[in-house]
Amino acid sequence: MLPPSLLRLPLRLPSSPSSLSHLRSPIRAFTTTSLNLQKHFPPRLVIPDSDIEENFLKGSGPGGQKINKTSSAVQLKHLPTGIVVKCQETRSRSQNRKLARKTLAERVEELMLGDEARTRVKARERSRKKASAEKKKRRKYRALEEAKAAEGTEGGGEGDGDAAVEMEKDTIEPGKGG
């Protein structure tokens, strides 16, 4: 039986820059080329409050003591572009306001900068990493197959082996893709 602490969901550690700064300093590169820790993302867009129309969504009718609502949804409208963002993630209205502002800034940036926007750059970065991981995985299995094939034929010609692997890879590919 595992201890109960392991069964709970993992805690998310605070990731504020202040807590990371002391972790960063002792990092030493193993290579002579310096490690690039700085991420090259465009800076976050800050939308002035005067450009935002804020709306706390609530039904019509009485409020205050007479009803007890659990919704604390916030709706923001960016006046210059007309983009509308709604947030009801958390129970806290102030939290929802922060989240909604963040989402709105991202949307407006996407509209202004297109593919250069922070979210798009991040998404590209993510898909690039995924693709390279995918490639690495394929390479590893290909090597394994190659080794297996080499064992099976037991010292076949080098050229023949390569051809066999190429063929095998072709047949295996679609299965792996799924």
Added chain:
Amino acid sequence: MPRLPTSLIRAARLIDPLLPLLLRPCRDLRSAQNELRWLCEHIQNHAGARNITERTALLKKLVQERSTGKPLQYILGTEFFGDFEIECRPGVLIPRQETAASITQLVHLLRKSKSLPPELRILDLCTGTGCIPLLFQDELSKHQDIRLELLGVDISKKAIQLARSNLAKLRSQGKPTAGNKISFMRADVLDDAREGYDHEIPKLMSALESQHKSSTWDILISNPPYVSPSEYWKTTTRSVRCFEPQLALVPPPSHGLKDLDQGDRFYPRLLHIARDVAAKIVLFEVADLDQALRVTGMARQAGIFSGIEIWRDDPGGSAELESTYASGDFPIVGSGNGRSVLCWRGEGAVWLGKHV
């Protein structure tokens, strides 16, 4: 209440078999999904369920409780009030978002003032969970170097216990700024004798005296019971009627008082107290615009204030409408339902940035 359409129930069941139960109190799919998500998060973070079977059973139990109309805040044990997560327990009114909006707006006005005194004393009557003093001191101390003394008063023993526990919880997080004094006291705000009155509860003025509290207060805030008996049966939602304390919603009856006057019963007394403690700023929550107009009438009759304003649900939103003048000659600020009445006099006008 209109019946839930079968198509909606079916759509909910397709998403999660527990959702149809939550549709009963929530009435729409989005909020039911939100509540289910919050209940799941609550179980993962707090409840003592050890494995997936126990967790599922607990979730089912909580969803069933919620489907009877029990407020989500009582089930989860907390409600957000401004930036704070305030503890809630059955028997004490759950803090409302609109109250937080009014308090935040009041502090916002005070914060802009350059001429606040080095020390401010704030009295909160009918404090309930203690949410108003706690939010007020946090919002003001964050931005101004000022010493605050805050006192919350309530007639209910449960409320005072809960308010003290909320204060202790914030203290343990190091929240209340050092130098600020916050305390809670049990006392009766109304001063006339009434049926079934518990003589052990002291009257407000004598309690202030006997507990060696100051007899003058700069700011008086109150969210008193303001629902009249007929409104209580007609306009409150079932979850409020069946689960929240009537003591915090409906003023006690008095001989010869009509329905509407019973709903307004606290305000004349609160204005009286405002005069006795020499309050310079007064903020009362009200049910709607009609009650707000009645209260402004009372405040004008009291003849001690130099300015009166009515605030709506969202008094400081970015959609700040131009102050409109309703039937009276008082400005009505913000958007939404009529929510509170603000009065000021003397230095209060300067603190609020109201130019005389």
